[in-house]
Amino acid sequence: MSARERSGWEELTANDPNHSSWYVDRFRTLAADGTDIVGEARLVDAMLARGSHVLDAGCGPGRIGGYLHEAGHTVVGVDIDPVLIDAAREDYPGPTWQVGDLAELSLEQREFDAIVSAGNVVTFLAPSTRETVLANFASHLATDGRAIVGFGANRGYEFADFLRDAEKAGLTPDALFSTWDLRPFREGADFLVAVLSKSDHDSASVR
Structure with a gap:
């Protein structure tokens, strides 16, 4: 059996064992300084009814899931880095935080109203x-659920390739933006926020 390919984050933290702690401290400092660190969470919250179920996929130290919990949602956060999960549990009690690999995602909660990956x-x-x-995201979405994925350009994953992979995985874009504050996506944008729904739901809705 071939060894599992390590993620970029695992490579990064293997090369710099202090990186995870630095990352936690960075966001704690930003929050303490009054910097807005929850813009992504506000967008997700605006899409949801109160008391929705949310999966924070790659939750890091918990800033997004923590905000959504405080807004009244039931949140599960998953990250491959135990240092980040420990920080999330300390700084944002309330959500269910767990160490896990998104490529092996199989949660007891199978139908999330939203999955956010920021x-x-x-x-x-x-x-x-x-x-x-992306297929795991689709399998964990409720019929009317949406996955919201945001990432920057020039980071080794072309936007066109991501959208093609999403389609193959059963996710169809409902809307594309270039920022978390909903500026329209245009050719040459340096950031993508994709709002995706399950492809089978789209096809069923037009019958």
Whole structure:
């Protein structure tokens, strides 16, 4: 059996064991300084009814899932890095935080109203697992659920390739933006926020 391909984040932290702690401290400092670190969460919250179920996929130290919990949603956060999960549990009690590989995602909660993957998470995925991760998103979405994925350009995952992988995985774009504050996506944009729904739901809705 071949060894599992390590994700970009695993490679990064293997090369710099202090990186995860630095990342946690960075967001704690930004929050303490009054910097807005939850713009992504506000967008997701605006799309949801109160009390929705949300999966924070690649949750990091919990800033997005923590906000959504405080807004009244039931949140599960998953990240491959145990240092980041420990920080999420400490800073944002309430959601269910767990260490896990998005390429092997199989949660007891199978129908989330929203799955959010921010912070360039998809660009850290091992290339061989990208389509598998997106298929896992599709399998964990409720019929009317949406996945919201945001990442920057020039990070090793072309926007066109991502959208092609999403289609193969059973996710259809409902809307594309170039920022988390909903500026329209245009050719040459340096960021993509994709709002995706399950392809079978789209096809069923037009029958």
